[in-house]
Amino acid sequence: MTDVVVYGATSGGVCAAVAAARAGASVVLLEPGRHVGGMTSGGLGYTDVGDARVVGGMAGDLRRAVADHYGVPVGRFAGPEPHVAEAIYTRWLEEAGVDVRFGVSLAAASLGPDGAIGSVVLADGSSAGGAVFVDASYEGDLLAAAGVPHAVGREDRSLYGERYAGRQELVPGRHTVPPWISPFSDDGDLLPQLHDRPLAPVGSGDGGVMSYGYRVCLTQAVDRVPFERRDGYDEAYWELGRRIFDRWRRDGVEVRAGQLLGLELNLPNGKCDGNSIGPFSLSVLDGSAWAYPSAGPAERERIRLHHLHHAQDFLWFLSHDAAVPSAVRAELSAWGYAADEFADTGHLPHQLYVREARRMLGEYVLTEHDLLPTPRPQHDVVAMGSYHVDIREVQRTWRWVAEHPQPVGMVFTEGYLSVPVRPYPIPYRSLVPRFADCTNLLVPVCLSASHVAFSSVRMEVQYQLLGHAAGLAAVEAARTGRPVQSVDVSRLQDALRAAGQVLAL
Template identity: 30%
Template sequence: MSTTTPAVHADVAVIGSGLGAVAAALAAARAGRRVVLAARFDRLGGQATTQLVPALDEHPHVETGGVSASYRAFRDLIRARYDGVANPGGGWVSRVCCEPSAAEAAIEELLAPQVDAGRLTVLRGLVPVAARREDGRLASVRLRRGDGAATDLVADVFCDATEAGDLLPLAGAPWVVGSEGRDAYGEPLALPGGPQPGAVQSCTVGFVVEHDEEADARPVTGPAPEGYELWRDAQPFTLEIAGWDDRKHRYRMFEHGPDGHLPFWTYRRLREGAVLGGRDAALINWAGNDYADRSSIDHPQEAYDQAKALSAAFLHWLRTECPRDDGRGRGYPGLTLAPEVAGTADGYAEEPYLRESRRLRTASPVRQQDLEPVPGLARAANRPDSGGLAMYHMDLHSRIGRPASAYAPTAPFQVPLSALVAREPGNLLAAAKNLAATQVAASAYRVHQGEWAVGEAAGALAAQSCDRSLAPAEIVGDRRELTRLQARLTGDGVPIAWTLDVPPGDPRFTAVQLLAAAGALRGRRAAELDVRPQESADAEERQALHEAAARLLGEPESVFADLDPTTWHMSWGDLAVALVQRALDQAAPTAGGARV
């Protein structure tokens, strides 16, 4: 018999277990709000833990810039678990490949100060099952445990950081899933024609294996998994994979492939035994076990069960039929599941790795064209309402009924705050893969660092909504409120514009970030990711800086007409600081002001 426990109250409620949920809760709590994080699983981290993808998918600039201070702290804490080893797994897909337990521990350490201060409460084992609205706002969300017990979470602002955007339909928010179709926005990677909501990307139930080389000499005992031959032939199982250039890339298990590609085994290796001691442990997340028969959105349990069965079949193939590197014989019987590394009873992921979520539906979602390289410029099209940064190629795996993958490069891009705000209810924010982006564009935000950036922006916006007693849309739509929020974000080490040579901690960071996001970059500074703040600004660049500073207030440039003429001889970065300080002083009566 189900029971209902007393309601839980918060300023900001974050629903979800993944990296977006962690980042949103952290951002809202460090802003001083009372936050409740309602997680589905005991382990926080999503992609990095329960979904078994702790080989972090990131952009090429991650070691030097383009990420927030909190995400960098997450990476640093993972490395600290291994006494500073930069890449504990030595996997070649990422600069940080680690065991799920290390990612989990890093997350818990990041959140601990907020929990200890009483600003953050983490509730685990809860699934959202219903929502109540009042006067166009989301008043509460009902959460249910596995034993049937339910509780209502009441908050001023809600962040949906679930893996599949589960809160959107419960709250009555407009949403979309699958392909919008090429007719909608003219995106080359969208499926031809009109909407195809069933064309959801594949999901994967990854698994972790160790390798005992001596056991390779022993035959595999026991029957093949049910349906093995069908899976093997339909996928098909192979170490070849289609490249972005439509050519087959050929791999070998432990040696370089005939095309020179690095070994399959080290692709997502999570533990490098030669460095850390013990055996290697590797994650298997490959085209061979991508499941694209049923939608993980429409049929979540069936998709998980079938994807897990597919992975079991792929493991059997690796152990029995995979061509050996020496060309003599088939299969590597020494590959065995590693539950202790996976953190699960059987070595398989606790939940599927979802490449797609329900997404907020708005009139102007982020599109493929918004993320593509712009000739002569180093960045994608600028978003003045930026709340963070991300970068990953648009990477569409097979879609239900459409087996072909699709790919397009991106330029360094931003997280527009307007893409996080639901039209209704007015106090609901997207905080993970469910931002207002098309299927094509969302495929570039879905990875670890992108999801973190979306969640962090949503958490900061939620906190300011509470601080100012304004709906999130009012903050994003009011230039002074938006400037105040962006100043808060940059003050917390969150970059909102790509300026790699002015990192968090630089005294010019906030000023450069605010003006760059407001459109101040011209000439060489627009053509490169380094803005050279120490160099002088010519007349055109000074004009661009003045215009951008005026935009921070939503007012004409004349508010800066009386600026001391000596500023004309300042460096570009020092002039940015002077202008932004003036702008924030002007904004102080209504937006609270901030020093830079």
């Protein structure tokens, strides 16, 4: 039997698998796709670090490996090119002797009477047994298959007494659409790209998740791959964009393509990590992501393709539609896909940016109160978070606005929130289920946290830190035969410190 089975080759999964293997465990890493690294190698090259002082352990190792690759000081680049990130992770896995299996999606988990997972059954009919399991998927599929309680989406403010929980106010800002844009077509139908669902009251829980999207790797190099009009491109889908540009024109707002995509050379070798900026972006805000966490494989694939096509068509629309200002079209015409990135997926990333999905309800639920206004001490700290509370837009919706002589329908974007935090400890108890739910599972990605707290923890660097901790904890549990809830945390903390993990400032 394998000592440690890791499901999901995200950054958290790679770090968990490598840490466990380096500590002497036999490790199998199961990945439904064909690549390792998740978003770190899947388009999110510009890494959201937060406070660099707490980026130690394997997250610090990755920063140094990136610097060594390019021959520059640590931190010179905010992140590596996608293919470089994957190459580093692949080398780590090979050197550690991890058994990596691609194209194996989860079908079921088999639990024994002792509350432990005995094995996982994969969609191809094979299985993998282990002493300890790590769910490092973005979706939390293994924890769900094991019957571990979990939450999805925004909770009500009353649940944990969090100020920032629940549905947000409809307030102006750079991430919402300009005023006075009608949500209706000339025929009276609702426009595409809107979430056709009644708004929940402010502060109430509605199950909404942060929007998903694709981060694209762009370049101005001569060998760039030009944007193409996709078969199936729908002109009507972009009517909202035409109205937004028309509103900006009438309001005298000058718009650049760079403002919509973050077009700056923020990656090595003249590349750009295209971001989701502003009210009209690579993020899909029609509410389709709300169904993704609990959806089956066929429905998830439909949602994924919807997001992929949105990204492709968004770039074509911005660079070719006559309603887009000529300056924007001209600026974007100088850009294209990087020819040496994502060659096997049409130069678009292999990873959908799943900003949040399931969140385990474990031994300790990390909440806003653990981060704000003053970080709460945790005796079992295994990593430190430092990125601000970063709730990306949850939906683009509409409502009736009182006007004479009759109400006017108006489009709004809702959910964005950014609140600074100081470095805070993340407890080991947030990585493990309650004892009664499962005794041999660790969850470093879909960890036990409220929607608000998770919006800070959810960064790739922190997944690396937590994956490192989960990998070492898994080895300790496998070695001693103890439930993961009974691991000697002080021993785990010593091992983490010895590997450079920062547990306090």
